[in-house]
Amino acid sequence: MTISAKTLCIGCTAAFLTSGAAFAQEACKTYTVVAGDNLRFIARAAYGDADMYRVIYGANVDVIGAKADLIEVGVSIAIPCDPRSEVAAAATPSVGLATAVIDPASEPVAVVPDLPVVSTDTAEVAAATPVAATPTPTAEEPPMVFPYRFVTGNGYAPFADEMLPGGGMFTQLVEMAVFRADPGVPYNMTFVNDWQAHIDALLPSGAYDLSFPWVRPDCESTGMLSTSDAARCEAFVFSAPLYEIVDGFFAPVGSELLSVTSYTAFEGKRICRPESYTTGVLEEAGLTSDKIDLTRPISAVDCFEAMAAGKVDLVSIDAEVGDSAIAELGMTGDFAQNPHLMTFDSLHVIAHKSNARAVEMIGMLNEGVVEMYESGEWYDIVSSALERNALQK
Numbered sequence: 161m162t163i164s165a166k167t168l169c170i171g172c173t174a175a176f177l178t179s180g181a182a183f184a185q186e187a188c189k190t191y192t193v194v195a196g197d198n199l200r201f202i203a204r205a206a207y208g209d210a211d212m213y214r215v216i217y218g219a220n221v222d223v224i225g226a227k228a229d230l231i232e233v234g235v236s237i238a239i240p241c242d243p244r245s246e247v248a249a250a251a252t253p254s255v256g257l258a259t260a261v262i263d264p265a266s267e268p269v270a271v272v273p274d275l276p277v278v279s280t281d282t283a284e285v286a287a288a289t290p291v292a293a294t295p296t297p298t299a300e301e302p303p304m305v306f307p308y309r310f311v312t313g314n315g316y317a318p319f320a321d322e323m324l325p326g327g328g329m330f331t332q333l334v335e336m337a338v339f340r341a342d343p344g345v346p347y348n349m350t351f352v353n354d355w356q357a358h359i360d361a362l363l364p365s366g367a368y369d370l371s372f373p374w375v376r377p378d379c380e381s382t383g384m385l386s387t388s389d390a391a392r393c394e395a396f397v398f399s400a401p402l403y404e405i406v407d408g409f410f411a412p413v414g415s416e417l418l419s420v421t422s423y424t425a426f427e428g429k430r431i432c433r434p435e436s437y438t439t440g441v442l443e444e445a446g447l448t449s450d451k452i453d454l455t456r457p458i459s460a461v462d463c464f465e466a467m468a469a470g471k472v473d474l475v476s477i478d479a480e481v482g483d484s485a486i487a488e489l490g491m492t493g494d495f496a497q498n499p500h501l502m503t504f505d506s507l508h509v510i511a512h513k514s515n516a517r518a519v520e521m522i523g524m525l526n527e528g529v530v531e532m533y534e535s536g537e538w539y540d541i542v543s544s545a546l547e548r549n550a551l552q553k
Contacts, residue, residue, distance in 0.1 A: 188241040193231050195540055199224075200339060206239050213343070215240055308347040308521055310334070311368040313355050315459045317484035318549040319373050319403070319507065322351045329545035330373040333402045334509060334525070336537050341528035354458075355436030359392065363511070369518035373402070373507035377440045389440050397519050400526040401506030403542065407441045408502040410475040410482050410495050412467065417474060421500045427451045432463035432472040441503050442476060460485040464495065478505075484549060 187206045199213035206216070217224060220237040224230075231237070312320045312331060319330035326332040327349070338345060350368065352358065358371040377385055379393035409426070411417040417425065423445040431447070433439065435456040442452070455472055457463060463475040464485050475482060479497055486495050509525055511518035532538045 187239055189239055190236050191239050193233055193235045193237065195233050197231060197233075198336075198339060199231060200343065202237075202239070207242055207244075215243060308338075308345065308370065308518070309368040310347055310349045311352050311358055311362055311371045312349065312373070313353050313358070314351050315353065315461065316355075316373070316481060317488070318480055318545055320351075325545075325548065327351075329542060329549075330403060330507060332541045332545070333532070333538065334372055336532050336541060337402065337525050337528035338521075339528065340531040340535070340537075341524040345524075355434075358436075359396070359510075363518075364395065364514070366512075366515060369515055370509050370511050370521060372509040374398070374510045375405075375407075375438050375440075375505045376401075376508050377438050378444070384440075384443065386439050386443055389438050392438070395513060396510045397513055397522050399509040399522050400529050401508060402529060402538075403507045405505050405507060406479040406502050407477070407505050408479050408482070409498045410464070410467070410477065410486075411473065411498065413494060413496050415473075418496055418498050419500075420498065423447060423501060426474060426501075429453070429473040430455065430471070431474045431476050432457065432466055433476040434458060434460055434463060437477070441505065444503070445501075461488060464489055464491065468494065480546075480549070 191202065191206075193202075199216055200210040203213040203216055204210040206212075216237065216239055219240045223235055223237060312327070314321045314323070316328070317324060318328060320328040324331075326335075331349070338347065352362065358368075359374075362368045363371055374392075374396075376398045377389035377393055379385070385393065409417070409431075417429070420426075426445075426447055428451070430453040431442070432455040433442065435458060439454070442448070442454070455463070455466065457466065460475070460477050460481050463472065463477065464482075466472045467475055468489070468491060475495075477485075479502070482495075482497065486492055509522065511522050513519065529538075
């Protein structure tokens with residue numbers, strides 16, 4: 161299992177919605193708010209710590225107003241110097257070195273006076289009775305707040321990859337949803353490339369609280385679900401949908417499979433679909449394991465490499481992910497998507513049902529998603545990410 165971790169704080173969403181914006185946010189300077197900004201992102205860019213947004217808010221409360229999570233585009237705000245640097249400087253003791261040398265021959269020296277002699281025969285030694293010290297009342301320490309532990313993975317462009325701006329479109333959507341729900345909630349985010357391990361081990365064991373992005377199977381059609389999809393419905397709680405995807409089929413350019421209009425034409429074919437993807441879309445189309453030769457590598461790139469090598473006939477994948485994988489391989493003109501056969505699915509954050517704290521967080525996320533839709537931030541994040549992804553193809 162390959163693990164690459166980085167710690168983030170809530171509210172870093174839309175960090176890269178505007179090219180070059182991050183580099184303009186420096187301590188001890190004035191910054192003009194641009195679309196997609198929030199105080200946590202600005203604090204992270206300026207101080208390296210999103211939780212220090214309170215410092216910026218405190219210095220600009222007259223400009224921002226009563227709600228720290230709403231800042232107006234175009235407003236100039238002052239970014240104070242890093243208070244941690246000032247505290248560190250004040251805490252460092254300044255030691256003065258004496259350069260004057262005292263000469264005992266010229267300076268008077270105080271002589272210790274003679275002490276009276278006490279007779280050992282008559283002296284009495286009084287036993288000292290210890291006096292109990294009055295305990296000094298100590299202030300109650302605030303309860304420790306444990307961050308929510310999010311886990312996602314790489315190789316899922318444009319939705320999740322730590323090499324993408326903001327960690328990918330879906331990462332930004334999740335961050336903004338949590339920020340809208342409660343700007344004060346901290347969290348850790350880790351990128352674990354073994355996607356299947358998220359649902360097989362990492363969430364069930366409690367090593368992490370929430371994972372994203374995942375397609376929700378049609379959990380209401382229990383009789384039609386595969387074993388893995390049924391288990392997913394049984395064990396996990398799904399957030400409200402954050403994004404809708406088009407799940408389609410890719411084939412080599414010139415293949416007759418690109419023009420067929422019935423799923424029956426795919427029967428008997430070698431189809432590749434990454435292992436962490438639900439097979440529900442295949443089964444709903446009648447493409448069950450007894451009718452196709454299904455290959456399940458780790459990533460979308462693996463599937464397209466297999467198709468380029470002639471090992472599979474079709475790749476079943478989300479259209480955006482498929483386009484990104486093809487672009488990554490530099491094979492944009494080699495593969496195309498069948499325009500007739502596709503399904504629509506939604507992407508979600510999931511939590512294991514045994515983790516009550518994570519399930520509670522799903523509820524908070526859902527509230528944040530509603531606010532994000534209403535504020536227009538969802539559209540800003542998605543449109544910017546898709547535009548950037550299109551330019552890379």
